[in-house]
Amino acid sequence: MLEIELRGNADLRKALRRFTPDLEKELRKELRSALSPVVKKARSYVTDDAPMRGWRGRAFSEAKFPIYNADTIRRGINYRVTPGKINSNGFSSMASIYNSTGAGAIYEIAGIKNSQGQPWVGPKTGSLSNKVSKSVNPKAGEQFIKNLPPVVSSLKGRGRLIYRAWAENRGVAEGAAMKAIDSAIREFYKRAETTAFRRAA
Amino acid sequence: MATPDIKIGSKLDARGFKQAETALSKLTKSTKSLAKAFGIAFSAQAITRYGIAAVNAFAAEERQILSLTNTVKNLGLAFQAPAVNEYIDNMERLTGITRDQLQPAFQQLLTQTGSITKSQEIFNAALEVSSSGIVSLEEASSALTQAYVGNTKGLKQFNLGLTNAELSAMTFDQILSAISDTYKGQFKAAMESTAVKIDRVKVAADNAKESIGGGLVDAFANLAGNGDLDSAIAKMEKFGTTVADVLRSVTSQGWKSAWQFINPANTGGFTDPNKPTTGVNLGSPGTWRWRNLQITKKEQAAAAKLRKEEEARLAILRKQNAEKRAQLALDKANKALSAASEMFDPQGIQIAAALQGKITDEQRARLELMKMIWELEQAIAQGNTAIIEKLTAQLLELTKQTEQLNKNFQALEKINDILNTIGYGRQLFDNDSLAQTLALLNSITGSTYTPSTFASQVPQDLYQALLVDFPNAAAEQVVVPEVNITIDGNVDALLDVVVNGLQNKSASGVDTRILRNTGGFNW
Numbered sequence: 001m002l003e004i005e006l007r008g009n010a011d012l013r014k015a016l017r018r019f020t021p022d023l024e025k026e027l028r029k030e031l032r033s034a035l036s037p038v039v040k041k042a043r044s045y046v047t048d049d050a051p052m053r054g055w056r057g058r059a060f061s062e063a064k065f066p067i068y069n070a071d072t073i074r075r076g077i078n079y080r081v082t083p084g085k086i087n088s089n090g091f092s093s094m095a096s097i098y099n100s101t102g103a104g105a106i107y108e109i110a111g112i113k114n115s116q117g118q119p120w121v122g123p124k125t126g127s128l129s130n131k132v133s134k135s136v137n138p139k140a141g142e143q144f145i146k147n148l149p150p151v152v153s154s155l156k157g158r159g160r161l162i163y164r165a166w167a168e169n170r171g172v173a174e175g176a177a178m179k180a181i182d183s184a185i186r187e188f189y190k191r192a193e194t195t196a197f198r199r200a201a
Numbered sequence: 202m203a204t205p206d207i208k209i210g211s212k213l214d215a216r217g218f219k220q221a222e223t224a225l226s227k228l229t230k231s232t233k234s235l236a237k238a239f240g241i242a243f244s245a246q247a248i249t250r251y252g253i254a255a256v257n258a259f260a261a262e263e264r265q266i267l268s269l270t271n272t273v274k275n276l277g278l279a280f281q282a283p284a285v286n287e288y289i290d291n292m293e294r295l296t297g298i299t300r301d302q303l304q305p306a307f308q309q310l311l312t313q314t315g316s317i318t319k320s321q322e323i324f325n326a327a328l329e330v331s332s333s334g335i336v337s338l339e340e341a342s343s344a345l346t347q348a349y350v351g352n353t354k355g356l357k358q359f360n361l362g363l364t365n366a367e368l369s370a371m372t373f374d375q376i377l378s379a380i381s382d383t384y385k386g387q388f389k390a391a392m393e394s395t396a397v398k399i400d401r402v403k404v405a406a407d408n409a410k411e412s413i414g415g416g417l418v419d420a421f422a423n424l425a426g427n428g429d430l431d432s433a434i435a436k437m438e439k440f441g442t443t444v445a446d447v448l449r450s451v452t453s454q455g456w457k458s459a460w461q462f463i464n465p466a467n468t469g470g471f472t473d474p475n476k477p478t479t480g481v482n483l484g485s486p487g488t489w490r491w492r493n494l495q496i497t498k499k500e501q502a503a504a505a506k507l508r509k510e511e512e513a514r515l516a517i518l519r520k521q522n523a524e525k526r527a528q529l530a531l532d533k534a535n536k537a538l539s540a541a542s543e544m545f546d547p548q549g550i551q552i553a554a555a556l557q558g559k560i561t562d563e564q565r566a567r568l569e570l571m572k573m574i575w576e577l578e579q580a581i582a583q584g585n586t587a588i589i590e591k592l593t594a595q596l597l598e599l600t601k602q603t604e605q606l607n608k609n610f611q612a613l614e615k616i617n618d619i620l621n622t623i624g625y626g627r628q629l630f631d632n633d634s635l636a637q638t639l640a641l642l643n644s645i646t647g648s649t650y651t652p653s654t655f656a657s658q659v660p661q662d663l664y665q666a667l668l669v670d671f672p673n674a675a676a677e678q679v680v681v682p683e684v685n686i687t688i689d690g691n692v693d694a695l696l697d698v699v700v701n702g703l704q705n706k707s708a709s710g711v712d713t714r715i716l717r718n719t720g721g722f723n724w
């Protein structure tokens with residue numbers, strides 16, 4: 001008998017979609033219900049007003065630094081129930097929660113690497129590195145981070161929005177998601193043993 | 202930039218790895234065989250690369266030699282072919298001109314003259330002319346080749362001082378003689394030049410390359426002759442390593458006749474690749490046999506001396522450039538410093554501050570002068586000629602004005618001094634009353650002027666002048682007697698007396714303003 005080997009998440013989802021679309025649909029539904037509360041929570045942590053005056057948007061500004069816009073940041077926090085791309089280490093995910101906007105990412109993880117801000121070199125050195133501060137104010141980084149809420153640690157990372165929501169969720173969403181995935185795989189193999197798969201219409 | 206995200210249900214997808222593993226194992230196999238083929242040491246690889254270039258150089262030379270040999274053979278002088286080739290080789294070594302240039306020129310002459318001796322004679326003449334630099338060797342030999350057959354048009358560029366008609370009338374030997382007279386010694390002088398010496402060293406190196414290439418061709422022809430390419434490749438690797446070892450040992454001992462190898466089967470020329478007994482012995486280091494390269498010690502020393510001189514020259518040039526760069530930087534710094542100093546020069550600041558304060562005209566003039574002097578000093582320090590001239594002219598003008606001003610001040614000072622010496626200055630003229638003034642004057646001069654007698658005691662013009670200052674002076678001179686009158690009785694009688702008195706006065710000629718006849722007043 002032919003054996004089915006599912007190598008990786010992409011194979012699994014492809015197989016589910018092809019041969020057992022109801023399982024795929026069910027899996028998506030369960031993943032959505034597991035992840036959406038976390039996303040909602042994360043969005044609620046986004047304040048309407050910018051945490052500091054200087055981060056607000058200005059008319060006719062040509063600044064490259066992302067401007068704080070609560071709606072944009074909230075829109076950028078979302079989840080995905082499709083498999084992700086394989087990374088350089090060969091791993092891919094079944095689902096994910098992401099914070100995709102620039103300002104949202106800054107708000108999320110500012111100060112994780114350098115809690116006092118980046119090392120300051122000033123504007124006159126002509127340095128092209130983005131790992132140093134070229135602000136006129138030597139304490140710009142420190143002041144920026146001080147104005148943000150504290151970083152929260154979770155098993156998946158440290159941050160102020162999605163990671164904070166994930167930490168406060170205490171693994172409920174992850175448990176539900178993994179349960180749904182395992183159920184889908186088990187059901188798939190169970191059906192594969194009993195019936196001959198034909199491509200779904 | 203990676204955005205923050207939380208991945209759920211991550212799993213390893215090994216498909217990509219399996220593909221990479223397969224590719225890597227294939228790569229490893231081919232890498233191993235490559236390593237086998239090309240050897241391990243870098244020097245062996247370098248030698249192999251050089252070997253390839255050497256083989257190419259040898260192949261090119263072989264073509265040329267075969268071409269020349271063929272030409273000579275066609276002239277019925279096949280037995281002289283080696284000698285001709287030897288001649289070209291010697292010319293190459295002597296002149297530093299490569300075979301690429303020598304052979305075509307000589308071959309052309311050979312074809313035209315059909316005689317090696319004649320060709321050599323004409324070739325020597327061409328070398329003399331080309332050494333002067335007016336034409337290249339190719340052009341010279343081409344012109345002489347044409348002249349040999351009667352076409353003397355090309356000889357015009359030799360500047361022999363002969364007209365076309367004269368050239369046409371001369372025999373070829375006469376032409377050669379004229380060339381010899383005009384360009385005698387040019388070739389010898391050119392051979393003494395540094396450029397030619399360098400060329401000769403280059404030619405020697407190229408010849409070495411060709412020789413190595415020739416040896417390699419023989420060797421590898423033998424190696425691959427039996428069809429075993431793998432073992433040939435293995436031996437090539439060993440060859441590379443072995444030659445590297447040989448070079449190291451040979452160069453450490455010096456370029457003596459260690460490079461002079463004699464092939465036991467041949468005395469010179471190229472080995473026949475079909476003869477397995479000839480060729481290069483791929484034995485241990487020190488037993489390599491190559492063709493004789495004849496690189497003399499003298500030429501090596503000359504080349505080394507040239508290299509040393511060149512290095513010294515470059516070192517001096519580098520030092521000069523560094524000094525120039527340093528000086529430029531210093532000048533730039535000085536300029537910046539002087540510009541900055543100007544802004545913070547205390548003297549300049551003081552002058553500017555003083556000019557803004559409340560000062561007299563004299564002080565302002567002096568400060569302006571000081572400011573101009575300071576500006577001129579700055580301009581001189583900077584070497585700005587235009588500003589120096591402008592400020593100098595202004596300074597001279599201002600100095601003149603200041604001197605005049607000083608003179609005026611000094612004159613005023615003198616007047617003041619005189620007045621102060623007198624002791625009273627303008628006090629004499631500050632009095633409202635002539636009497637007071639005269640009293641003062643009397644105390645100074647010891648005179649006895651009085652307002653009533655002053656008019657007659659001083660000159661009239663002075664008196665008139667005084668009247669301007671003292672308009673009441675005339676009035677002050679009138680003395681009014683004091684008369685006391687006591688009236689008892691009839692006032693009318695008094696009046697009559699007065700009138701009578703006035704009438705009498707009028708009659709006596711005194712103006713009394715009374716009508717003489719009636720006694721009334723004359724209004």
